[in-house]
Amino acid sequence: MLMNKQQVIDFLTTDFSLANLPDSFMQLRRIANDPHSDIADVVEVVRKDTELAASLLKLSNSSIYNNGSEQVGTIEEAAQLLGLRKVVESSLALGIIQEVKIDSEQFDLRCYWKRSLSVATIAEDVYLAAPRYLKTIIDPKMLYTAGLLHDIGMLALIQGFTDEMARIVDLAVCQGLPIQEVEQREFGFTHQDVGRILFKKWNLPEELQSVAGYHHNPIELRRRLLYPLVDLVYISDYICSVCSDHTASAFKPKMYEEVWKRSGISLSLIEDFADRMDEVYASTNAILTC
Secondary structure: OOHHHHHHHHHHHHHOOOOOOOHHHHHHHHHOOOOOOOOHHHHHHHHHHHHHHHHHHHHHHOOOOOOOOOOOOOOOHHHHHHOOOHHHHHHHHHHOOOOEEEOOOOOOHHHHHHHHHHHHHHHHHHHHOOHHHHHOOOHHHHHHHHHHHHOOOHHHHHOOOOHHHHHHHHHHHOOOOOOOHHHHHHOOOOOOHHHHHHHHHHHHHHHHHHHHHHOHHHOOOOOOHHHHHHHHHHHHHHHHHHHHOOOOOOHOOOOOOOHHHHOOOOHHHHHHHHOOOHHHHHHHHHHHHO
């Protein structure tokens, strides 16, 4: 018997590892959104989460951030080395990643997070290259969260319905179809719908809900006011997928030239970022080894 939407909603409410966002994540998002916050605010939050604190120290002592200087031994030193933005973003990612465990050889959780972290990183750079009018609409403080969690519905389905999702992935790969099209055909809904439900449950802003619900098919989004952030995450995801040799066809976004055109972002950006992906992957691997 195929799973149905109500079963998924029940799982999201009771059994999903992220049924409720970690307290540290919510506190760090508030700090990120507060223009008056500083490193001391972040240090206070991280200190209360021993696992997060240990991971942040490990990150600050990694070769990518600590090039042979003295070992970092305190959260304060780590914050000074990494800077406010990197500490907040890394802590957001580490706090979420540590919460989710999937005991299955059928799915590579590290690969999932590598893609999500890469999209989060690229999204901020795409924003910097975007036309001025787009920057007046998009709240840059949402970019990292949007990229990091855009595919969270996929993660929820994999954790709660592992065998069903393994079958869906196999069908998508064998038939050369995007995974969301196979989900829609087999279930009547997609991981995008699941992500949108979850974001709404978390009381995240409507812009982020739309990212979760339309990042694979932004042309289906009807509210023009919500286009910019969704388009930017779609473009970032597209860049990550085409610049990687390891992305299966089932997980590669379709090319929607209309989205690039309406966003005012040039397709030449793909080539520009191709040379930067090794740097992006190095930073994501540093987080994933913590």
